[in-house]
Amino acid sequence: MKALLNLLRSMRFAIAILTVVAVAATTGSVLEQSQPAVVYVSHYGEFWATFFRLCGLTDVYHAWWFFVLLAFMASSTALCLWQNIPSMVRDMRAYRENKSLASLRGLEHHVEFNLGTEKAPQAGLASYLTSQGFKYKHTFIAGGSMLAARTGSARRLGYLLVHGAMVLICVGGLIDGNVFLRLRLWTGDVKVETRDLAPDQVPAASKLGATEGSYRASMTIPQGEVAHTALIQMGEGYLQQELPFSVRLKQFRIDHYANGQPKDFASDIEIIDGEQVVPATLQVNHPYTYRGVTLFQSGFADGGSKVKLGMLPSKGSSAQQQPVSGAVGHGTPLLMDGEPATLEFTELRAINVFDKDDVRDKNWNSRGKPGDRTRDVGPSVAFRIRDKLGQSDDWLVYQRAVEIDSAKYRLIGRRHAQEDAMRYLRIPTSANGSLAAYTRLINAMGDPQSRARAAKEVTAKVVDVRLASTLEKTSEALMAGFYSKGYRALVDMVQTNGDSEQELKIGQLYLQLLERSASLLLALDTETTPRFVHDALNAYNDTLEMQLPALFIFESFEQVNATGLQVTHAPGAALVYLGAALLAMGVIAMYFVRERRIWLHTQGENLLLAFSANRYTPALQAEFDRHTDAIAQLVCGSHVSPIP
Structure with a gap:
């Protein structure tokens, strides 16, 4: 031991x-x-x-x-x-008045004077030492009088x-560090919860009382709601921490820069402690402390915003679009291709900032990825569709049409569970952002009578009967095949003997005939242009390749903000701060306070002056010389040469 x-x-x-x-x-x-x-x-x-x-x-x-x-x-x-x-x-209190004369003479800084008939004025010497900040002790040793003085003893306090x-x-x-909580976790008295549960469903073994040591937790409060618990992250799980009060979020405010980026955010809260209600405002780097618990503004989230979508079959339909409503963070049942599924809204963004000048070079094509954030293109909603087997796809839909190369498109992104990147579909819209023209085109292409009527119009000015009949049949076959298989149908219809150049020419002719036929399907629509038809055919082909079961239209939303707070209780912080202050004071005392000692021994006509310090500095010799001259002037009234 x-x-x-x-x-x-x-x-x-x-x-x-x-x-x-x-x-x-x-x-x-x-x-x-x-x-x-x-x-x-x-x-x-x-x-x-x-x-x-x-x-x-x-x-x-x-x-x-x-x-x-x-x-x-x-x-x-x-x-x-x-x-x-x-x-x-x-050592701090000692004057070392019993130091022998031999040891004093052994110091580097010492000097002896012969006073002659003069006597050393002990009172004057003591007064001088006091005026220089020294404390002294008077004693008699070695047949003479000793004044032992010291200053700077506070260095040892350092x-x-x-x-x-x-x-x-x-x-x-x-x-x-909450050692006791770690011991409880080790013994199994407290268990980490890994399931995503509502606060009132968390088991008692995963709950901590309001007075159980220190903690650093987080809490999310939707606007207008009250919370009295926070979550402590523990690896892959969490513990629920009870607070000694409740917090109500009155209002959450976000300020933005001119380009739409978040600039600052703040929370107006009320702390409810029994019957007492304390208002407070939290901002980044401006926390609020109540009863030893400090609340920090750490972020923001969605508090369950209400979202409304419209769902259309990907191949178009004469039926009205099916409405889908829900809240962010919650699931909504729906039918996909006649099969039950669940739509889970995951994120609502009221502002999306992309390339300020042009998005043309940012791959806003059918497979492209959104570009760098520099200008607002409007709200978007992200959701996940999960089928009855639990497999899911991630979707991202923008509410407003985005202008690309002087044309407007609705953007829909989808990512399969096994894919890394989201693939984007862009659907051309009319000038007001409506998908009505696109829907009419796809519906007409799926209608045999509309296809036959458009095919006849293609050959209306052809004089040769046999050529007109061939063009009509080809036109109708192209539209029917494209409606079923997309551009793959055109590839299948090109039959050559392996001549790639001839295949390319035939394919181009088929594409021109298809676009001409499709434009006649919308002959009465004054807003459609050849570019619109071309983009619409590309969009429809992409829906087939991406195997989209439906098209979702982001209709409206009601945003509900939630504040993200960090909650800390650190009872040991006061000791740490006190320790830091004492550490700074101690370092200053150790390195900036010099301990110095003076011994004045008078015996008969001789005066011995010895001087020492805890460490040598360039000014030490000058200080010794100053004391030597002052004491010589004091005892003799004039300069006295030291004894060699």
Whole structure:
């Protein structure tokens, strides 16, 4: 036991522990903490992700070995402090008046004077020492009178302050690390919940009381609602933390830059503590503290905005579009191709900022990806459609038509579960952004009578009867085939003997005939142009290739904002702040306060002046010379040469 105590209170052991703690803290600053496992796997690979997890490096400040290091460091430093306090206090109070004359003469800075018949004025010497900031003690030693003086003893307080500060910081870290919660998790008294449950459905084993130590949690509150719990992220799961009060979000405000980017956001809240209601405003970098709990504005989210969609069959239909309504974060049942499915709204964005000048070069084509954010193109809604087998597709639909190359398009994106990138469909619209012309074209192309009528109009001015009949049949076959298979039907109809050049020419003729026939399907629509027909055929072909079961129209929405708050309770923070202040004071005392001592020994006609300091500085010799001249002037009234 004695050997263990000697080890703990040794300075080498304390320095070794401090070094390890510093390295661990540096690792915690470099490596992202408390991220999902998939983040570490994607960044560092499976091997290193597993290594980091096993070593506790993904949550350094809550790792068991980090707590052990802090405990050892606090214990070692406290024992060192306890061991050295008595000697430090004695040294601070000691005048060292019993120092022998031989040891005084052995100091580098000393001088002796022969006073002749003069006697050294002890009162004058004592007054001089006091005026220079020295405290002194008068005694008699070695047959003479000794004035032993000191100043700067507060330097030794720096040692005590620095070591005491380290103890306070370690204890504060242990308190805010919530060691007791870690023990409860280890023993199974508290269990991490991994399911996405409503607050009132979280089991008691995953709930923490309002007075259970320190925590750093997060909470999301929709506008107008009240919350009294927050979630503590624990790896892949969470714990529910009860707050000592409730928080109501009165209003959430977002300010934007001119280009639509978020500039600032703030939350007007009410803290409800029993019958007491305390209003407060939270902004980024402007938290609010109540009863030791600090609320930070950390972000914002959707609070369950109401969204209304219109759903059309991808091949068009004479039937009216089917309305689909729901709220972000909730599911809505619907039928897809006659099969039951669930539509889950995942995100509503009221502002989407893309390339300011032109989106032409940003691949807003049928497979393209949206470009860099620099101008607002209007609201969008993201949702997920899940079939009865649990398989899902992600969708993204924009509410307004987007202008690209002087034409307007409705944008619809979809990503299969097994795909990485979202594929975009752009459907041409009329000048007012309506899809009516596109829908009429697809409906007419799917109607045999409309196809026959358009095919006859194609050959209306052809004189040759046999040629007219062939063109009519080809036109009708092209429209019917395109309606069923898209451009693949044109490829199948091109029959040659392997002559690629001839196939290309025939394919171009078929495409021209198809576009001419399709334009006649919309002969009465004054808004349609050859470009519109071309874009409409491309869009319809893409719906077939993308196997879109339906087309969704983003009709309207009612946005409900929610604020994201970070909630912290750190009872050990006061100790850490106090320790930091004491550490700064201690460092200042140790490095900027100089301890100096003067001895004046008078014996008969001789006066011995000795001077020392805790460390040598360039000004030390000048200070010694100043004291020498002043004391010589004091005792003799004029300069006295020292005894050689």
